[in-house]
Amino acid sequence: MTKILLVGVDDKTALSLREAVAQRKEYVIDRCKAEEAQILIERSKPGIIFLNIARPEVSRLHLLQTFKRDARDVPVIVIAERVSTSLAIKAMKEGAFDYVIKPLDKTQLRALLEKLARTRQKAPSKPALELEEDMEGETVFIGEHPEMLEIYKLIGRVAPTDVPVLIQGETGTGKELVAQEIHRHSLRGHKRLLAVNCAAIPETLLESELFGHEAGAFTGAMGRRKGKFEQADGGTIFLDEVTDMSPATQSKVLRVLEQQEFERLGGAETIKVDIRIITATNRSLVKCMQEGGFRVDLFYRLRGAFICLPPLRSRGEDVCLIAEYFLRQFSEKTKKNIKSLHPRTVKKLKEYSWKGNIRELRNVIQTAVIFCHGEVLLPEHIFLEEEIVDSGEIQDDCQQMFTRMIEPLFDKLRVSEEGHLYQQLTSALERALIQITMEKVGKNQVKAAQLLGVSRNTLRDRLKKFGLS
Ligand SMILES: Nc1ncnc2c1ncn2[C@@H]1O[C@H](COP(=O)(O)OP(=O)(O)OP(=O)(O)O)[C@@H](O)[C@H]1O
Ligand SMILES: [Mg+2]
Numbered sequence: 001m002t003k004i005l006l007v008g009v010d011d012k013t014a015l016s017l018r019e020a021v022a023q024r025k026e027y028v029i030d031r032c033k034a035e036e037a038q039i040l041i042e043r044s045k046p047g048i049i050f051l052n053i054a055r056p057e058v059s060r061l062h063l064l065q066t067f068k069r070d071a072r073d074v075p076v077i078v079i080a081e082r083v084s085t086s087l088a089i090k091a092m093k094e095g096a097f098d099y100v101i102k103p104l105d106k107t108q109l110r111a112l113l114e115k116l117a118r119t120r121q122k123a124p125s126k127p128a129l130e131l132e133e134d135m136e137g138e139t140v141f142i143g144e145h146p147e148m149l150e151i152y153k154l155i156g157r158v159a160p161t162d163v164p165v166l167i168q169g170e171t172g173t174g175k176e177l178v179a180q181e182i183h184r185h186s187l188r189g190h191k192r193l194l195a196v197n198c199a200a201i202p203e204t205l206l207e208s209e210l211f212g213h214e215a216g217a218f219t220g221a222m223g224r225r226k227g228k229f230e231q232a233d234g235g236t237i238f239l240d241e242v243t244d245m246s247p248a249t250q251s252k253v254l255r256v257l258e259q260q261e262f263e264r265l266g267g268a269e270t271i272k273v274d275i276r277i278i279t280a281t282n283r284s285l286v287k288c289m290q291e292g293g294f295r296v297d298l299f300y301r302l303r304g305a306f307i308c309l310p311p312l313r314s315r316g317e318d319v320c321l322i323a324e325y326f327l328r329q330f331s332e333k334t335k336k337n338i339k340s341l342h343p344r345t346v347k348k349l350k351e352y353s354w355k356g357n358i359r360e361l362r363n364v365i366q367t368a369v370i371f372c373h374g375e376v377l378l379p380e381h382i383f384l385e386e387e388i389v390d391s392g393e394i395q396d397d398c399q400q401m402f403t404r405m406i407e408p409l410f411d412k413l414r415v416s417e418e419g420h421l422y423q424q425l426t427s428a429l430e431r432a433l434i435q436i437t438m439e440k441v442g443k444n445q446v447k448a449a450q451l452l453g454v455s456r457n458t459l460r461d462r463l464k465k466f467g468l469s
Contacts, residue, residue, distance in 0.1 A: 140181060313352075
């Protein structure tokens with residue numbers, strides 16, 4: 001027999017739950033007010049607790065800590081009125097079994113109870129952590145899309161651990177923001193979070209940036225310099241665009257992950273650090289591994305937890321919520337009184353593809369606010385980057401051009417290259433493309449890789465293969 005205790009739960013939700021377990025003899029339901037919860041938990045020893053948290057009564061989150069102290073192994077399901085980023089993160093961080101939003105119907109509740117039953121055999125949850133006194137500095141994330149809610153919960157779950165986290169997502173989807181939130185909610189939150197963008201730093205300098213160097217380690221290395229890993233000791237390091245690390249740097253990072261140690265460039269002393277590593281990429285790391293540029297063992301070490309941020313275009317209503325948030329921000333900043341988005345503006349925003357995601361939306365709203373003088377933001381205030389050339393057209397053009405080129409040569413090639421035709425032609429095309437790109441960007445590998453949309457390791461590999469380096 002499992003006792004379910006409903007703490008501060010409203011009638012409607014309680015009724016749904018009663019319906020959900022109506023045929024099930026193994027459950028009994030008990031209800032109490034928040035103030036009575038502690039006594040009831042002691043007295044009736046519930047097996048499951050549902051804790052209702054109504055905003056702004058966030059103080060009820062403190063109850064969760066009490067429950068976790070007094071009845072550590074009892075799963076607590078937090079019920080909230082609406083999606084709140086900080087509540088979701090904090091609830092999960094405090095050890096809640098799940099965080100769910102009203103209204104809850106009986107099917108949902110049944111699924112939840114089944115999930116609970118499946119996981120009940122698991123090891124007892126960890127002791128509760130110190131709960132922060134206030135809920136300040138909250139809501140950095142705007143958005144209520146179900147996929148985002150799962151991400152907030154995951155942030156709460158992984159933050160207090162030292163597990164390395166890999167964040168993947170298109171540009172501007174909020175990868176850095178996620179890294180900041182994980183750090184802020186971690187036990188290292190009071191220590192430093194240092195970010196290094198591996199794509200923005202020339203390959204030769206990246207190693208010294210990360211691991212530091214001794215005087216004379218290379219030309220120009222005047223004195224000893226501490227690297228980011230040493231500077232962030234005790235805290236977190238955020239490695240952005242991690243696919244751009246050279247193989248040598250990758251193996252050093254792997255060593256830090258495994259042994260928390262490294263040497264400065266040109267140094268013999270082994271430096272020990274206590275560091276958490278969070279990484280991000282806007283490429284598929286799996287693809288980078290398949291292409292051979294990224295170490296498989298490092299990938300698995302980095303991906304202790306994996307967060308994949310959805311693009312803005314697939315987040316439905318979030319586009320409007322985030323647009324309204326930026327609208328309020330910029331309207332206040334510029335001392336205007338713009339109150340809302342016109343329905344046609346909403347439509348325009350929802351239909352757009354947002355390749356630059358939230359960053360692009362932010363910029364678009366910032367500009368729109370300049371042009372708006374009334375209380376409503378109109379579609380004519382929204383300037384979207386028009387797709388200048390349709391990529392479908394480019395493909396058609398290219399295909400026609402290649403057909404014209406290959407056709408006259410085909411019979412000759414057929415004889416000379418039999419069995420290798422595909423390989424020979426595609427690699428000739430690849431070589432030409434890489435050569436032209438490198439010339440156009442002044443031989444800057446970072447820019448060339450960006451333009452081609454391949455990782456720097458892939459580019460390096462091809463340059464070597466084609467004898468272009
Ligand atoms: N859910 C959100 N709510 C409000 N602002 C957001 C949200 N997500 C991202 N932002 C804002 O959008 C901008 C871009 O976010 P961020 O820099 O974290 O993206 P990114 O994925 O790291 O981008 P890039 O790949 O280009 O480095 C920042 O100004 C950030 O504060
Ligand atoms: Mg970023």
